[in-house]
Every structure is written in C-alpha cells, then in structure tokens.
Amino acid sequence: MQDNNEISHPSTLENIDTAIYRFVDETLSPNTITNAGREKVNVLWMGSERTFQIKNNKELRDKVGKLRLPLITISRTSVSQEMTHSRVQSKQLILEKTNESLSARVIQQDKTQNFKTLLGSVRKWVTKQDLFQQERLSTSLLRYQNQLI
Amino acid sequence: MSEWERPTQPPSPMFFGEKEKNLVKQINDEIIERVVGQQVLYFPIDVDSTDFHPIYGEAIEKNFLHPIRVFALVEFQGVETSDMENIALDKATKIKVNFHKRRLTEDQNLFVREGDFVRFGEVFYEIVKLLEPKILFGQPETRFEVGAECIRARDGLFNAG
Numbered sequence: 001m002q003d004n005n006e007i008s009h010p011s012t013l014e015n016i017d018t019a020i021y022r023f024v025d026e027t028l029s030p031n032t033i034t035n036a037g038r039e040k041v042n043v044l045w046m047g048s049e050r051t052f053q054i055k056n057n058k059e060l061r062d063k064v065g066k067l068r069l070p071l072i073t074i075s076r077t078s079v080s081q082e083m084t085h086s087r088v089q090s091k092q093l094i095l096e097k098t099n100e101s102l103s104a105r106v107i108q109q110d111k112t113q114n115f116k117t118l119l120g121s122v123r124k125w126v127t128k129q130d131l132f133q134q135e136r137l138s139t140s141l142l143r144y145q146n147q148l149i
Numbered sequence: 150m151s152e153w154e155r156p157t158q159p160p161s162p163m164f165f166g167e168k169e170k171n172l173v174k175q176i177n178d179e180i181i182e183r184v185v186g187q188q189v190l191y192f193p194i195d196v197d198s199t200d201f202h203p204i205y206g207e208a209i210e211k212n213f214l215h216p217i218r219v220f221a222l223v224e225f226q227g228v229e230t231s232d233m234e235n236i237a238l239d240k241a242t243k244i245k246v247n248f249h250k251r252r253l254t255e256d257q258n259l260f261v262r263e264g265d266f267v268r269f270g271e272v273f274y275e276i277v278k279l280l281e282p283k284i285l286f287g288q289p290e291t292r293f294e295v296g297a298e299c300i301r302a303r304d305g306l307f308n309a310g
Contacts, residue, residue: 018204048206050277051264055196056206 013079013142020144021045021074032070042068046075071149078143165286173285173293174251181249182220189246190268191217191259192309211307213266217259222247223269242301244274250281250295261295266307273307274299 009015024030025043032041042060054065061067181187192213201208226243233239246267253259267274280296 014204021204045204045206049201049208049264050275051194051196051199051211051262052201052206052208054263055194056201 013076016142017045017076024072024074024146030072041070041072043072043074046073067149069149073147073149075145075147076142077145078141080141080143082139082141165288170285170291174249177249177293178252181222181252185222186220187223188218188220189223191219191261192266192268192273192307193217193259193262194265213309216268216309217257219248219253219257219259219267221249242272242274244269244299246276246297246299248295248297250293253295261297266302266309267297267299268309269299273302273309275302275307 021043030041030043031038033039042057044060054061059068060071195212195214198212199208200210224245224247226245228240228242231239231241246269248261253261261276261279263276263279265276267276276297276299278298280298281292281294282296283292283294285291285293
C-alpha cells in the first residue's frame with residue numbers, strides 16, 4: 001500500500017543528480033573481482049573541488065595519491081528543454097484529445113472580470129504568445145555520461 | 150670474522166648518511182629563511198568542518214585550520230591573458246612555490262595538498278598541482294622538495310576575512 005505521508009521531492013537538478021548518483025552507486029552497486037577478492041566499484045561525481053577530491057574519501061587513493069581503479073564517474077553533460085514533448089494544459093485541448101465535448105460553459109462574472117483586469121495591466125509587456133508559452137508544461141532533457149575507468 | 154671473510158651486509162654509505170642529510174637541510178633552511186626570506190601564508194582547508202555538498206563536492210564557504218607562515222622559494226610566473234573559448238578574455242596569474250619538505254613535515258607538521266590556499270603578498274592562490282621532482286643523493290626515501298603550482302583564486306572563491 002502506498003504511504004501517503006511520503007515526502008515528495010521537487011524535480012530540481014540537484015535532486016535528479018542525486019537520484020542518478022544513488023541509482024548507480026546503491027541500486028546498481030557495481031562490483032568487480034580483483035586479486036584481493038570482490039570489491040565494490042567506487043562511484044565519483046565529476047567536477048568537484050580539488051580539496052574535496054583529495055581530502056574527502058581517503059579510500060579512493062593510495063598513499064601517494066594515485067586513484068584506486070576501477071572507478072565509475074558520472075557527469076551531467078547537458079540540460080535542454082524539449083518542446084516537442086511538451087503538453088498543453090489548456091482544458092479545451094485536453095477535451096479535444098479525449099474526444100469529449102464541451103456542452104455548456106458557466107461564466108463566472110467576477111472571475112472573468114479579474115482576469116480581464118489582470119490581462120489588461122500586463123498586456124504591455126506580455127504578448128499573447130508568451131502567455132500561451134507559459135501554459136505549456138515543457139519537459140527538460142538531461143543527459144548524463146558514465147565512464148568506467 | 151677472519152680478515153678475508155665477506156660481510157653479510159654492505160657497509161653504510163661513507164658520505165651520504167644521516168649527518169650529511171641534516172647538513173643539507175640546515176643549509177637549505179638557512180638560505181631559504183635568512184638569505185632569500187620569501188614567505189607565504191598557508192591555509193589548509195578543513196574538510197571536516199566545511200559544509201561540502203555531498204554529491205557536487207562544492208562549498209560556498211570554506212573553513213580552514215590555523216594559517217601557517219612558511220618560508221619558501223616563490224617563482225612569480227606573471228599574468229597571462231587566456232581565451233575562454235567562445236566566452237571572453239580572461240586573466241590568469243600563476244606562481245610556483247617550492248617548499249622545503251623536511252622543514253614542513255618535521256618542524257612545522259604541515260603537509261601540502263592540492264586545493265589548499267596560500268597567500269603571497271595580498272593575493273590568495275589555490276594550489277592546483279604538486280610536484281616532487283628531486284631526491285637527495287639518489288636515495289628514493291629522501292625527497293626534499295615539494296613544488297606547488299598555484300593559480301590566483303577568483304574573488305569570492307576563498308575569503309580569509
């Protein structure tokens with residue numbers, strides 16, 4: 001049964017990166033067989049500061065500072081917005097897609113008035129196209145690169 | 150042992166023993182500290198108390214242990230224009246600090262690491278590369294020089310107050 005009290009995490013870049021890192025490190029949990037037996041392969045996020053690389057995890061290196069191999073590195077190579085996969089949130093279009101018809105529309109005068117007033121005040125800066133774009137739920141495409149060293 | 154029997158161990162080096170190594174250290178100390186007199190302030194970054202991001206390994210504010218004054222030979226390598234591809238022109242200032250290893254490790258209990266910062270004059274530099282190019286008397290256990298290539302830290306990267 002699904003736990004309704006589960007904390008939901010926003011889809012920020014930081015959370016997605018963490019999820020990718022933990023997926024590789026904890027879920028995939030790559031192992032290798034060496035002459036010292038089976039060992040877990042260390043997973044590194046690329047691009048951290050020099051101090052962190054040298055001083056944080058001393059097991060990654062031997063006494064002269066050489067990296068212990070094998071090693072898997074992860075880096076986020078690009079983030080791009082994919083408009084082709086975007087969905088439109090307009091109720092009218094959703095109805096069209098699902099072959100439902102709009103039989104009646106109840107106009108709420110006070111709400112309509114509020115929207116008209118708001119649109120009138122921002123029309124100088126925001127074009128109709130911009131408003132249409134804001135309604136779109138665009139998806140972002142994140143590319144990651146894993147390297148086995 | 151008879152006069153013609155061969156010893157099991159080779160004799161200790163006649164001229165390159167502990168006393169000679171100490172003499173070299175003493176002369177180097179004297180030249181670096183009393184003749185040349187260049188000094189830097191060494192800031193070792195404290196990775197335990199600094200709040201590094203667990204994934205990205207970056208910290209906006211870095212804590213450091215007590216800064217240590219170190220006498221060293223500093224080569225100023227000038228200011229260079231560098232071209233950040235398709236972005237803009239940039240400037241890079243580099244120095245190379247040659248530390249006396251035995252003076253550091255035995256007398257000052259200091260170990261040079263990449264990522265630490267040094268202050269030379271009024272400017273902070275980050276250590277980006279370490280070299281140990283020489284051994285003394287051809288003996289592998291007596292490396293006596295640590296070269297540190299440093300680049301000038303950008304504003305905001307490190308603030309020692």
